[in-house]
Amino acid sequence: MARVTIPIGPQHPALKEPERFMVTVEGETIVDADVRIGHIHRGLEKLFEQRTYLQNIHITERICGICSFTHSTNFCQATEYILGVEPPRRGLYLRTLMNEFERIHSHLLWLGVAGHEMGFDTLLMWSWDDRERILDLFEDITGNRVTHAFNTIGGVRRDITDAQIQRILHTMDIMEERTKAYIQVGLNEQTILKRTQGVGILTTADAKRLCAVGPRLRASNVKYDVRKNDPYAAYGELPFEVITSDTLDVHGQLVVRALELLECVKMCRYMVQNLPAGEIRVKVPRKVPPGEAISRTEAPRGEDIHYLRSNGTDKPERLKVRAPTLANILNVAHTLKGANIADIPLIVAGIDPCMGCMDRVLILDRDKESCKVMSAEQLREYSIEWYRKEAYR
Amino acid sequence: MTDEFVTGIAARLQGLAQNIVRVKPQRVFAEVPREKLLDVVKILKDEYDGYHVTVITAIDSGEKFEILYHIVAGAELFTLKVFLPRKDPTVDTLTGILPGAILYEREIHEIMGIRVKNHPDMRNLLLPDSWGEKGHPLRKDWVDPRTKGVK
Numbered sequence: 001m002a003r004v005t006i007p008i009g010p011q012h013p014a015l016k017e018p019e020r021f022m023v024t025v026e027g028e029t030i031v032d033a034d035v036r037i038g039h040i041h042r043g044l045e046k047l048f049e050q051r052t053y054l055q056n057i058h059i060t061e062r063i064c065g066i067c068s069f070t071h072s073t074n075f076c077q078a079t080e081y082i083l084g085v086e087p088p089r090r091g092l093y094l095r096t097l098m099n100e101f102e103r104i105h106s107h108l109l110w111l112g113v114a115g116h117e118m119g120f121d122t123l124l125m126w127s128w129d130d131r132e133r134i135l136d137l138f139e140d141i142t143g144n145r146v147t148h149a150f151n152t153i154g155g156v157r158r159d160i161t162d163a164q165i166q167r168i169l170h171t172m173d174i175m176e177e178r179t180k181a182y183i184q185v186g187l188n189e190q191t192i193l194k195r196t197q198g199v200g201i202l203t204t205a206d207a208k209r210l211c212a213v214g215p216r217l218r219a220s221n222v223k224y225d226v227r228k229n230d231p232y233a234a235y236g237e238l239p240f241e242v243i244t245s246d247t248l249d250v251h252g253q254l255v256v257r258a259l260e261l262l263e264c265v266k267m268c269r270y271m272v273q274n275l276p277a278g279e280i281r282v283k284v285p286r287k288v289p290p291g292e293a294i295s296r297t298e299a300p301r302g303e304d305i306h307y308l309r310s311n312g313t314d315k316p317e318r319l320k321v322r323a324p325t326l327a328n329i330l331n332v333a334h335t336l337k338g339a340n341i342a343d344i345p346l347i348v349a350g351i352d353p354c355m356g357c358m359d360r361v362l363i364l365d366r367d368k369e370s371c372k373v374m375s376a377e378q379l380r381e382y383s384i385e386w387y388r389k390e391a392y393r
Numbered sequence: 394m395t396d397e398f399v400t401g402i403a404a405r406l407q408g409l410a411q412n413i414v415r416v417k418p419q420r421v422f423a424e425v426p427r428e429k430l431l432d433v434v435k436i437l438k439d440e441y442d443g444y445h446v447t448v449i450t451a452i453d454s455g456e457k458f459e460i461l462y463h464i465v466a467g468a469e470l471f472t473l474k475v476f477l478p479r480k481d482p483t484v485d486t487l488t489g490i491l492p493g494a495i496l497y498e499r500e501i502h503e504i505m506g507i508r509v510k511n512h513p514d515m516r517n518l519l520l521p522d523s524w525g526e527k528g529h530p531l532r533k534d535w536v537d538p539r540t541k542g543v544k
Contacts, residue, residue: 211493322448
């Protein structure tokens with residue numbers, strides 16, 4: 001059968017973000033996949049060098065719209081390491097609390113997108129409704145729903161009140177009940193099981209070889225979590241388990257994330273009930289002495305690392321950021337090989353090869369070295385003709 | 394700060410790496426000459442479970458470039474520092490030992506202009522395909538070509 005190369009993206013109605021996949025298929029099976037990223041490269045690492053540390057807190061927060069807090073935590077931690085400053089325990093607890101809120105809302109968002117991609121939009125509606133409760137808590141505590149402006153070098157900027165603690169506990173009760181319902185749905189609902197079991201298998205050896213991170217790594221049965229293996233902020237004092245799954249597939253990722261939600265709820269309860277008294281921040285100088293530091297955090301999507309070098313002024317010499325998705329894109333390209341076309345959206349949760357939506361596609365015949373461009377109408381006729389023949393095979 | 398682990402690994406890497414120090418818990422820094430880089434990475438992978446390359450940082454420090462390989466080995470986060478002269482910024486690829494380094498090496502190639510020897514795929518990662526000869530934007534002496542001639 002002839003091989004066909006299909007470009008998906010960068011601008012595509014089914015893509016959530018601009019990135020391009022060149023997928024070579026043989027019939028319905030993917031034989032090769034190549035990823036091209038960089039369509040929204042903003043030059044932030046250059047910008048960091050021209051802004052002061054205080055300004056950079058807010059720029060790092062804008063690296064990602066979902067895991068904004070983990071990036072500002074990372075930057076503040078790296079600066080604190082160089083300064084030799086330890087934030088007060090109450091500040092660390094509040095910082096950790098926000099990190100866990102962020103994990104809850106990010107995992108719920110993922111669950112909704114995954115449900116949407118597998119054609120189970122009810123799940124999308126449910127989980128995004130529950131995600132609103134966490135965003136409301138964010139708004140209550142920090143004043144902002146997405147970029148919180150809550151972190152600062154040396155601690156956090158706002159304290160929480162007893163009334164807010166009561167509201168957090170109330171929301172956590174609801175979240176626990178809802179998460180248990182999601183786990184029941186995830187383990188028993190036929191739509192989910194049929195679409196995710198055995199799809200996107202990444203073996204433990206491949207996950208280690210390709211340096212996977214986060215829930216993808218833990219779904220490949222590797223027990224690695226930065227929160228446990230390299231504790232930062234208040235994580236060293238919190239009770240929680242690292243969740244892994246041995247099914248290696250997309251269903252394993254769903255189970256890992258759903259069970260992590262329960263752990264998050266447990267941690268948040270523990271933190272607000274055992275919140276230390278005292279100050280929330282220490283004052284730090286605006287100029288940072290020369291030095292270098294590495295800070296790692298476990299973002300909702302996996303390990304996030306910042307490397308900071310200072311030069312004695314109020315601006316960094318270099319700040320290197322590696323977000324978890326860059327580490328995981330390599331194993332996505334690997335997992336796609338041998339998969340079915342219909343499983344692309346689930347493997348690359350968020351990418352839907354919706355051919356009918358595409359204005360035009362490029363049909364490349366590797367054997368004949370020929371290339372032609374078809375309009376949507378031509379493509380439609382071609383597919384009708386093809387399936388008509390198929391019926392008689 | 395020294396301890397048993399650092400003394401042990403310093404003895405193992407005798408003649409391959411210098412200045413092995415632990416700056417804080419779980420952060421070990423070492424300086425490696427570029428000829429010895431692959432040997433050190435291989436020892437880390439085979440004997441210290443160092444399969445995970447977290448990221449590769451490139452820094453322009455004027456006279457020379459610094460390439461920092463952040464590798465998780467066991468419970469430690471190693472940072473291998475390689476100094477490259479500005480005239481000849483060439484370094485061997487890690488992809489033969491750690492395939493996960495492929496994207497990070499593409500990144501230091503385009504943004505800092507580091508030549509990576511024997512790399513299997515040297516296309517641009519972040520910059521557009523039409524970038525051409527507009528230079529390496531993260532170098533300190535880089536000037537945005539769009540602003541040339543603007544007063």
